[in-house]
Amino acid sequence: MESGLAQLLLEHGPDPLLLLDPDGTISFLNTAAEELFGYSRSRLLGADASLLLAEAFRADFRALLAGLGNPLRRPGQPFAGSGRRADGTEVPVEITCSLLPSGAGAGPPAPSVALSVRSAGHRQESGRNQPDDGGTTAGGAASRRRAAAAPAAATATAGFADHDDRLRAGALRDALTALPNGTLFTKRLAAALRRPDPVDVLLLSVDDFTNLSDTLGRAAADELLLEVASRLLNGVRPHDTVARLGGGEFVVLFTECLNADAAAARIAASLHEPLRAGGSLVRTGVSMGLASRTAGTLDGAELLRQAYAAMATAKETPGAPRTRLRFPAR
Numbered sequence: 001m002e003s004g005l006a007q008l009l010l011e012h013g014p015d016p017l018l019l020l021d022p023d024g025t026i027s028f029l030n031t032a033a034e035e036l037f038g039y040s041r042s043r044l045l046g047a048d049a050s051l052l053l054a055e056a057f058r059a060d061f062r063a064l065l066a067g068l069g070n071p072l073r074r075p076g077q078p079f080a081g082s083g084r085r086a087d088g089t090e091v092p093v094e095i096t097c098s099l100l101p102s103g104a105g106a107g108p109p110a111p112s113v114a115l116s117v118r119s120a121g122h123r124q125e126s127g128r129n130q131p132d133d134g135g136t137t138a139g140g141a142a143s144r145r146r147a148a149a150a151p152a153a154a155t156a157t158a159g160f161a162d163h164d165d166r167l168r169a170g171a172l173r174d175a176l177t178a179l180p181n182g183t184l185f186t187k188r189l190a191a192a193l194r195r196p197d198p199v200d201v202l203l204l205s206v207d208d209f210t211n212l213s214d215t216l217g218r219a220a221a222d223e224l225l226l227e228v229a230s231r232l233l234n235g236v237r238p239h240d241t242v243a244r245l246g247g248g249e250f251v252v253l254f255t256e257c258l259n260a261d262a263a264a265a266r267i268a269a270s271l272h273e274p275l276r277a278g279g280s281l282v283r284t285g286v287s288m289g290l291a292s293r294t295a296g297t298l299d300g301a302e303l304l305r306q307a308y309a310a311m312a313t314a315k316e317t318p319g320a321p322r323t324r325l326r327f328p329a330r
Contacts, residue, residue, distance in 0.1 A: 010028075010030055011030050011031060012030070012031055012032075013030060013032060014032060015032055015116055015117065015118060016029070016030065016032040016033035016035075016036045016037075016116070016117040016118075017029070017030045017032070017033060017114070017115065017116055017117070018030075018033055018049065018114070018115040018117070019100075019112055019113070019114055019115070020049050020065075020112060020113040020114075020115065021112060021172075022112060022172070023172065023173075023180060023184065024048055024049055024050070024062070024065060025046055025047060025048055025049070025188065026044050026045055026046065026047055026048075026049055027045065027046075027112070028045075029041060029044055029045070033117065036083070036085075036091070036093075036117065036119060037052050037083060037084075037085050037086060038085040038086035038087055039052075039085075039086045042194050042195070043086075043194075043195055045191060046187060046188055046190070046191025046192070046194075047191065047239070048238065048239045049061075049115070050062060050238055050239065051084070051239060052083055052084060053081055053082065053083060053084055054081065054082040054083070054084045054090050055084075056082070057081035057082055058238060060079075060081070061079060061081065061095075062238075064079050064097060065097065065113060068097060068099050068113065078094040078095060078096045078118075079094065079095045079096075079097065080092070080093075080094050081093060081095070083117070083119070091119050092119065093117055093118065093119050094117070094118045095115055095116070095117050095118075096115070096116045096117075096118075097113055097114070097115055098113065098114045098116075099112075099113060100112045100113070100114055172184040174243070174244040176222055176225060176226070176244070177225060177226060177229040177244050179229055179242055179243050179244045179250075180241060180242070180243040180244075181243060181244065181245070181246075182243065182245045182246070184243065185241060185243035185245070185251055185253065186300060188241050188253055189201070189253055189300040189303070189304075190299075190300050192253060192255045193293065193297070193299065193300055193303075195255075197255060197256045198254075198255070198256060198257055198258065198260070198292070198293065199253070199254070199255060199292070199293040199303070200253075200254040200257055200260035200263075200264075200290060200291070200292045200293070201251060201252070201253060201254075201290070201291050201292075201303050201304060201306075201307045202251065202252040202254065202260070202263075202264045202267065202288060202289070202290045202307070203249070203250075203251050203288065203289050203290075203291075203304070203307035203308060203310075203311045204249070204250050204251070204252075204267075204271075204286055204287065204288040204289075204311065205247075205248050205249045205250075205286070205287050205288075205311060205315070206224070206225075206228065206248030206249075206284055206285075206286055207248075207284060207285035207286065207287055207315065208284075208285075209221075209247055209248030210247070212224075212248075212282075212284060216277055216278055216282070217278065219278065220277040220278030220279075220280075221277065223276060223277050223278060224275050224276070224277035224282060224284075225244070225248065227275045227276050227277070228248075228250060228271065228275065228286075229242065229244065229250070231267070231270045231271055232250060232252060232267060234270070235263070235266055235267040235270055236252060236254070236263070236267075237257075239255060239256070240252060240253060240254050240255065240257075241253040241255075251304075251307070252264075252267070260290060260292060261290065264288065264290045267288075268286075268288055271286045272286075287311050287314040287315040287317075288310075288311060288314060289306075289307045289308065289309065289310025289311030289312070289313070289314055290307065290310060291303050291304070291306035291307035291310060
């Protein structure tokens with residue numbers, strides 16, 4: 001009964017509440033959050049939380065999330081900034097971020113983050129509703145409801161911690177690069193395809209990586225992969241996804257990109273430059289294939305198959321080692 005009540009309070013409480021996965025994507029939001037930001041739930045689930053902030057505040061918010069475990073940071077200190085609604089308008093908000101308790105699972109903790117959002121306008125309105133004579137007001141009633149909800153909310157937080165344990169058990173990160181792995185990439189691709197925005201997948205592979213690794217040695221090959229990951233991250237926007245699928249294969253998910261061909265070409269140009277490995281600069285081929293969602297795209301698996309086909313064609317292109325990029329017919 002207590003768990004069910006906690007879920008109801010989370011879903012229908014007066015304040016917008018969100019839960020972020022360890023990678024910063026939204027895994028839960030309640031009705032109040034939908035109403036404040038004007039997005040549907042399906043649009044936000046799996047999206048990066050920075051989507052809900054004005055551009056000028058995104059870097060500071062990401063820095064705040066990264067520093068939540070810092071013991072010098074005062075717990076509960078709210079983040080003040082401008083939220084961004086679905087229609088492009090902005091609203092002043094205060095966001096309180098809390099790390100959820102880590103479970104006892106193996107490996108380093110990667111706790112989820114709970115966000116409680118208050119719009120400044122709502123706070124000011126509540127203040128005006130407080131009477132001088134101690135009478136009852138709507139604002140006072142809301143405050144009492146929030147106080148009464150506290151025990152059940154604590155139970156819900158424990159439920160969030162269980163969810164965090166499941167995320168860690170799912171191994172959503174690549175051990176070497178800390179990039180999302182194939183499992184997390186598939187999740188984000190599926191979420192992107194549920195939205196009407198453009199979706200593009202860029203698949204790339206370091207040519208003959210197995211032999212290259214044998215020649216360079218494991219440590220140098222790992223350094224090369226880290227260099228590739230760094231260049232990919234520098235070539236995308238904050239809400240795009242760069243993932244490592246294994247070996248020398250990486251994949252980039254572009255969402256809401258109006259010119260994925262140009263974005264892919266810029267990445268190709270960056271990878272054409274020599275890569276650092278084992279203290280030396282190594283020039284190696286990188287084959288790439290780009291696939292874009294069309295009206296006939298069935299699912300993420302089909303989009304990946306198209307990207308693999310384009311990359312395979314690029315690998316067959318003759319010539320000296322270089323970065324090869326193939327766009328499938330669209």
